[in-house]
Amino acid sequence: MTETGAPKTTVDLAAEYQNSGVAEVLADLDRDLIGLAPVKQRIRETAALLLVDKARRELGLAQETPTLHMSFTGNPGTGKTTVAKMMAGLLHRLGYVRKGHLVSVTRDDLVGQYIGHTAPKTKEVLKKAMGGVLFIDEAYYLYKPDNERDYGQEAIEILLQVMENNRDDLVVIMAGYADRMDRFFSANPGFRSRIAHHIDFPDYSNEELLQIAAGMLDQQSYALDDAGSAAMAEYIGLRRAQPHFANARSIRNALDRARLRQANRLFTESTGPLDAAALSRIGAEDIRASRVFSGGLDVDRPTAKEAAE
């Protein structure tokens, strides 16, 4: 900073970029997140804007803090929370939030159960989130149009007020499914105008999900063998067609169950000592035992009567 010398007249953007540590966050983003090209693009643009804005401020060109509140829309399991966490780190390194922590809440944390309970509850959460990022998951539950006495409205009013008055102190990120968020924003125009960045998270393709599966296993020091990989690819295709598909989250659950089956298989079949490779190999037999290959869970399958109709 120029505290003693003459005011700056030039700014080296490349040096700023290196010094701020933004490059690291963006590299993390590229490495850890598979797919999500449009999201990464938007984040890179946002980072560039903030960096330029910071440089402008150092030259005395811009005074006002840009609005940084965001909304993340997308289907379940598309990485909204993960990106929100990275966003907190990114904004912290750029100096737009002081502490860079993420407070993740849902309707239950904001809305009270009786009259006069909501305001202190919401304020409590906001105080906790000051200096960081407040992530409201499934934000549309805050607004219940069918019940005009719902306390959600009170929480919304407090939120709007803080989003406007404390722009320097915290960034609010709202997340939810695209169609319901659209309805939420049209019912609460105040939110739409206070949120500058709407980022849409696309579904993952089958190849991306397979990559994600390999990455998740790798983190836990497991690996799919070739047959296992082929089985996983087939699994993803089948699982997508079944109800309650939640992208990466479904994959994680599937892998958790595969590990369970692998442990069970090793336990029952092994006769001699096992090496590390055998302990970390997930084979086709662990994946193919899944109920997805036999048509999904019983509760989700149409009964014979329904199918006949």
Added chain:
Amino acid sequence: MRITQGCFSFLPDLDDAQITAQIEYILSRGWAVSLEFSDDPHPRNTYWDMWGHPMFDLRDAKGAMMELEDCRKAHPDAYIRVQAFDSTRGFETVMMSFIVNRPASEPGFAMHRSDYEGRSQKYGWSLSR
């Protein structure tokens, strides 16, 4: 008469930036911040009224400053102090306390003397308004 109790009370009143910096220090030590107010600054009056709950999970001073603002709005003519509570086992006590708001005119104290058994005298202090 200017009341001097707690930290910094012989210094000029702290401004908001200085209070923020002190609260940042409190949070950096992992202490809980709380606000208390009272219109009776008598040194024997240990129990001031609490303004809300102690804030155990703050990360940034702004949260406490918002509460302070609200408290000042509600009690502009009261003494308000910030307390830092250390919940570490073995301490479990207030580690730091300082006044952040004073009434426009501070009351001061008056001394009373009364006669007692056997021609002895008793002295006491009360607020003079």
